[in-house]
Amino acid sequence: MVRVDSKRQIPASFERVARTDYGYNAKQVDQFLQQARVSLETPEAAARLIKSADVRSVSFDPVKGGYSAIAVDAALDRLEDAFARRERDDLIAERGEDAWLRQIGQLSGTLRGRLHRPDGERFRRPAKKKARSYNTKDVDTLCRDLIGYLEQDKPLSVDNVRRAVFRPAVGTDGYEETQVDAFLDRVVELMAAID
Known part of the structure; x- marks a missing residue:
């Protein structure tokens, strides 16, 4: 601290x-x-x-x-x-440990739904042709790492998610930055609550 x-x-x-x-x-x-x-x-x-x-x-x-x-x-x-x-x-x-486990389970379920989408289809594409976006392969790689963490007990630090850096893309060649960032905020919330 x-x-x-x-x-x-x-x-x-x-x-x-x-x-x-x-x-x-x-x-x-x-x-x-x-x-x-x-x-x-x-x-x-x-x-x-x-x-x-x-x-x-x-x-x-x-x-x-x-x-x-x-x-x-x-x-x-x-x-x-x-x-x-x-x-x-x-x-x-x-409210008891069961309430905490339910909350974690709900958040985890919401996140897993998006994580299990196919590569290249996990997030929206920007509406504007020249808008900045995140490289889909970089984001999808992190998503596969998150599946390993959540479902196979593979090690992954919350700091790896906090500090994730994605190569830039332009427009529909990448994922919309704001949606990916909001999703990763929820992932950090879950990981911080679990660890």
Whole structure:
């Protein structure tokens, strides 16, 4: 988890990129991590409860000389995992382990439906001819790895999914980026809840 200076109650600084390079806006990062810390450690004191999905979707403005994106992203991954564990534990405490297993089963079933579609047919193609898209072979390879993880207990780290990079394609030569990204967010949600 992110180190916190207990005297000042703010997140400890991350490594910064060179003054001429772009990194994450330090003020935005520190502010979000402070809110997340309060939400995680003393949820009753939080102005707004932060959830694992909030950590997964947060973004920061790029600024010259900002925080290293690699360092911040790694801390956010650990933070997301901590929130996912807490959410799982809260659900089990409130409604029992069967409720958690049903929730995981429903999400897994939804994801498997798309994973078992044929290669080249798992996601929509962009409507615009020159829209950016993801290489279908790259995405389909990750989908086959996910089937192995979910159904054959093959090892796959949630970080492999978080950091997946696909070669670019153009228009209908690839899968629509937003649909693939939304699907992978749900996969990360499932993997974080299981692991």
